[in-house]
Amino acid sequence: MxxxxxxxGIHGGQYIPETLMNAVIELERAYDYYKNDPEFNRExxxxxxxxxxxxxxxxxxxxxxxxLGGAKIYLKREDLNHTGAHKINNVLGQALLAKKxxxxxxxxxxxxxxxxxxxxxxxxxFGMECVVFMGExxxxxxxxxxxxxxxLGAQVVPVTTGTATLKDAVSEALREWTRRIDDTHxxxxxxxxxxxxxxxxxDFQAVISREIRDQLREKEGRLPDAVLACVGGGSNxxxxxxxxxxxxxxxxxxxxxxxxGVDTRETAATVNTGxxxxxxxxxxxxxQDEFGQIAPVYSISxxxxxxxxxxxxxxxxxxxxxxxxxxxxxxxxxxFECLAxxxxxxxxxxxxxxxxxxxRLAPQMGRDQILVITISGRGDKDCAAIARYGGEDIxx
Amino acid sequence: MTxxxxxxAGGKAFIAFITCGDPDLETTAAAxxxxxxxxxxxxxxxxxxxxxxxxxxxxxAASLRALRGGVTTDRIFAFVRRLRREVSVPLVFMTYANVxxxxxxxxxxxxxxxxxxxxxxxxxxxxxxxxxFAPACRxxxxxxxxxxxxxSADRIARIAAGAEGFVYLVSSLGVTGTRSAxxxxxxxxxxxxxxxxxxxxxxGFGISTPEQARQMAACADGVIVGSAILRLLExxxxxxxxxxxxxxxxxxxxIR
Numbered sequence: 001m002x003x004x005x006x007x008x009g010i011h012g013g014q015y016i017p018e019t020l021m022n023a024v025i026e027l028e029r030a031y032d033y034y035k036n037d038p039e040f041n042r043e044x045x046x047x048x049x050x051x052x053x054x055x056x057x058x059x060x061x062x063x064x065x066x067x068l069g070g071a072k073i074y075l076k077r078e079d080l081n082h083t084g085a086h087k088i089n090n091v092l093g094q095a096l097l098a099k100k101x102x103x104x105x106x107x108x109x110x111x112x113x114x115x116x117x118x119x120x121x122x123x124x125x126f127g128m129e130c131v132v133f134m135g136e137x138x139x140x141x142x143x144x145x146x147x148x149x150x151x152l153g154a155q156v157v158p159v160t161t162g163t164a165t166l167k168d169a170v171s172e173a174l175r176e177w178t179r180r181i182d183d184t185h186x187x188x189x190x191x192x193x194x195x196x197x198x199x200x201x202x203d204f205q206a207v208i209s210r211e212i213r214d215q216l217r218e219k220e221g222r223l224p225d226a227v228l229a230c231v232g233g234g235s236n237x238x239x240x241x242x243x244x245x246x247x248x249x250x251x252x253x254x255x256x257x258x259x260x261g262v263d264t265r266e267t268a269a270t271v272n273t274g275x276x277x278x279x280x281x282x283x284x285x286x287x288q289d290e291f292g293q294i295a296p297v298y299s300i301s302x303x304x305x306x307x308x309x310x311x312x313x314x315x316x317x318x319x320x321x322x323x324x325x326x327x328x329x330x331x332x333x334x335x336f337e338c339l340a341x342x343x344x345x346x347x348x349x350x351x352x353x354x355x356x357x358x359x360r361l362a363p364q365m366g367r368d369q370i371l372v373i374t375i376s377g378r379g380d381k382d383c384a385a386i387a388r389y390g391g392e393d394i395x396x
Numbered sequence: 397m398t399x400x401x402x403x404x405a406g407g408k409a410f411i412a413f414i415t416c417g418d419p420d421l422e423t424t425a426a427a428x429x430x431x432x433x434x435x436x437x438x439x440x441x442x443x444x445x446x447x448x449x450x451x452x453x454x455x456x457a458a459s460l461r462a463l464r465g466g467v468t469t470d471r472i473f474a475f476v477r478r479l480r481r482e483v484s485v486p487l488v489f490m491t492y493a494n495v496x497x498x499x500x501x502x503x504x505x506x507x508x509x510x511x512x513x514x515x516x517x518x519x520x521x522x523x524x525x526x527x528x529f530a531p532a533c534r535x536x537x538x539x540x541x542x543x544x545x546x547x548s549a550d551r552i553a554r555i556a557a558g559a560e561g562f563v564y565l566v567s568s569l570g571v572t573g574t575r576s577a578x579x580x581x582x583x584x585x586x587x588x589x590x591x592x593x594x595x596x597x598x599x600g601f602g603i604s605t606p607e608q609a610r611q612m613a614a615c616a617d618g619v620i621v622g623s624a625i626l627r628l629l630e631x632x633x634x635x636x637x638x639x640x641x642x643x644x645x646x647x648x649x650x651i652r
Contacts (some may be wrong), residue, residue: 013494015520017450018555019545019566161456162447171449178450179570181547277449278493278520278528291469292498293446 002111006195008315014194016281019178021361027185028196030101035203039191040096048207051125052082058215058372061361063342069275071225072363073358076212076374078236079347085377086205086236087118091187093204095122098185105129105184109173111138111166111232112303112350113145114377115189122187130154133172135165138302145381163296166232166306170280186287191310194281198311205239212372213243220370226251226361229374230353231324232268233346234303234313236376241322251323253361254313257299258326266298270309271317279307284314300329300389303350303377331356333389336379348377349386399486399514400539400561403438404596408651409618410435410609411476412625412644413490415442415458417467417545421475423634425482430641431625435648439483440517440620443472443491450519452573453540454623469499476511488515488541488561493528501529505536515539515561522589523555533560545569545590546580556592563589565616566599573623575602606650613651621647 006012014024034040042206057077065073066199078086098106106123110116113263116132120213123130132149136158139146149156162168170193177186191198209227216224227244229237231254244250256269267273270285277286277292287295287307297307309324316322332349335356340346349373358373365371379386387394401411416424428439444459444467450509451459478488489508496504496518508516516538521528526540533540544552546568556563567619569581582599589597599612600620609619628643629636 013525014522015525016522017519017545018522018543018551019547019569021522021524021545021551022547022549161453162460167447171447174449175452175571181569275498278497280449281520283497286494288494288498290498292494293463293494294494 008312009318010276011282011284011311011314012195012198013283015278015283016194016280018180018308020054020181021180023177024194026101028321030097031196031200034100036043041101044093046098047096048089051078052088052092054207055211055215056080058212058219060219061343064339067342068359068362070362070367071369071371072367073362074216074347074370074372076208076240076372078208079351079375079378083114083118084380085114085118085348086208086239087115087189088121089207089239089361090189090201090204090235091115091118091122094185094187095126095128099126100186101185103183104184106187107131107133107173107184108187108189109133109166109169109177110189111169111305112301112348113138113142113149113381116154117145117152119187120149120152123154124152129178130268131157133157133159133169133176135162135163135169137164138166141302141385142381166302174280190235191238191312192233192280192282192308198282201235202238202242202312204268205235206242208236208239209241209243210372216262216370222370223247223250224372225249225365226253226333226371228253228255228354228358228371230255230304230307230350231309232257232350233308234310238310238312240374245321252316252321253326253357254322254324255327255357256324257301257304257353258328259298259300261328262326268297268299268305268307269326270307271313272326281300282311284311285309300332301349301353303348304353320341325357327353327356332388335359336382336386345375346379346383347375348379349382351376400438400488403486404562404617404650406437408613409437409596409598409646410644410651411438411440411618411620412436413440413442413622414622415444415455415462415626416472416475417444417462417465418626418629419461419633420465421467421471423629423636425479426637427629427640428479429483431644432483434641434645436644437618438486438488440488440490440622441476443469443495444490445492445495448492450571452571452623453629454626455572456531458626461620469495473507473511476513480512487513488517489513490517493518493520496529501532502535505532505538507637508538509536513538513550515541517541517564519543523551523558544585546585552585552588553592559593559595562596562598564620565589565595565597565599567599567603567612572601574604578602578608579614582612586615606646608649610648619651
């Protein structure tokens with residue numbers, strides 16, 4: 001391949017308009033330099049710890065473990081980070097890098113609003129201008145997050161094109177970047193898009209698996225047997241998997257949003273139902289029709305409602321190193337309610353997809369085995385929507 | 397002389413972009429005929445893609461109208477084979493990488509050759525990723541047309557040296573669509589391109605008025621106009637072809 005560093009097997013690459021190529025190359029060079037710069041890493045670690053509240057807790061869910069009667073369940077509490085999700089890890093990394101590159105403006109896409117809130121937060125912290133693109137449909141599903149972003153000084157642009165969800169927000173952010181490159185960094189929210197984003201975002205999120213490994217070593221003196229995380233684009237999942245990829249005894253399980261089921265058209269389970277394609281700057285799996293038109297996808301979760309998946313996940317699937325399982329809306333909502341009742345933790349509906357699969361898997365595992373679920377975000381933002389799903393008339 | 401060279405042989409070329417199937421293929425055929433009869437030297441036929449990330453609102457909307465109308469890659473190939481019998485104007489396709497990838501690169505290029513389509517423009521396929529489709533293009537004699545942007549800088553020489561068909565020079569930053577003014581100084585870009593290739597250079601993105609076309613054509617070998625034509629299709633629907641013809645005639649006169 002002409003661009004071996006941007007590839008995971010056949011996946012990845014840089015399928016973007018020529019107008020953006022030099023911006024992406026400039027970003028690649030800057031990242032390659034700063035990732036090995038001790039001062040950059042010192043600053044980033046300080047922000048992770050003092051601002052975002054890292055390391056996040058690894059919590060033994062004793063009641064859930066007892067109820068399921070199988071593997072010991074630990075929860076990696078990314079929901080306790082500042083802004084309430086793992087998204088802040090990536091955003092602080094990219095904002096710091098953008099500042100070093102002399103950029104004064106951040107643009108971002110957002111689905112559930114968590115990445116948008118995190119980007120708006122970092123922009124406020126760094127004194128940068130911020131514009132967030134959000135599907136109009138999602139601005140309705142996540143009205144509170146829209147207000148939160150505006151409160152933080154960001155401009156929120158509702159995207160009305162296509163299906164007015166996450167993929168359209170990504171497209172619109174890419175379009176905006178081609179309009180204005182000089183002072184603007186596109187702070188992409190997941191391990192997707194053109195190289196170097198999938199590598200860079202993974203590296204910033206890899207702190208999750210590094211902490212899981214260290215915290216579990218301290219608590220249990222060993223590695224986990226399985227790590228579960230939800231997968232939309234896949235940033236919390238790759239962050240949770242990364243330091244275990246070379247440890248074959250650790251099962252890595254990505255939980256995809258099946259929506260109303262993988263046998264329906266209302267699904268967002270890309271690895272389970274998609275085909276290899278080229279979109280949003282990368283080669284990977286995509287939900288699409290027989291002529292390559294990107295399919296409208298559906299999930300109750302705005303954050304997983306994306307028709308593609310990061311190229312490294314596509315490769316981990318191809319090689320069999322990670323498993324990707326579908327989880328329906330109904331299972332996710334059950335898990336959302338269940339975790340609230342058993343552990344007093346309300347997870348994001350995205351993260352509830354991983355909790356749901358853990359409820360299936362843990363009973364099949366031995367009591368001496370350890371299962372880690374990454375709770376990628378907190379569920380406050382979802383309460384009204386889940387209440388409505390259950391038939392209650394609540395508006396946020 | 398190749399088909400594409402023929403388009404540039406008679407002076408400054410006017411290249412019209414038309415999305416296939418907006419609002420239906422019969423109208424597309426009539427619009428192509430109207431454009432060709434009124435002086436279009438090359439027609440860029442758009443195969444609509446659901447999520448065209450390099451397009452502004454006009455081409456996005458045209459693409460969605462066409463897809464909602466039921467066009468597919470297969471139907472477009474069948475349509476172009478029929479169209480070829482009536483029009484002799486050189487044709488190239490403009491679409492997105494996934495449309496070609498999904499169809500199969502070899503099958504797509506073979507169908508292009510059979511339908512008499514001489515070139516292919518893929519705005520999401522930069523120089524670095526050309527090899528994805530270049531082997532199939534070479535096998536079937538389809539020119540893979542390269543784009544150069546105002547931000548290309550040190551990349552221009554390399555892209556121009558490897559270009560085929562013609563060089564598509566993007567007039568300004570941003571996506572396709574009309575602009576009130578194009579402020580990029582294109583002359584130095586064209587100069588660098590000409591140092592590295594003998595192929596013609598056509599300027600596109602944002603050109604909608606005869607004045608802009610005249611200005612752009614002054615430093616290049618041709619101009620490409622899309623959104624302004626698709627706006628006529630949006631406005632007049634099935635009655636658009638005569639309006640397209642009149643517009644093309646006016647634009648062609650402006651660059652002569």
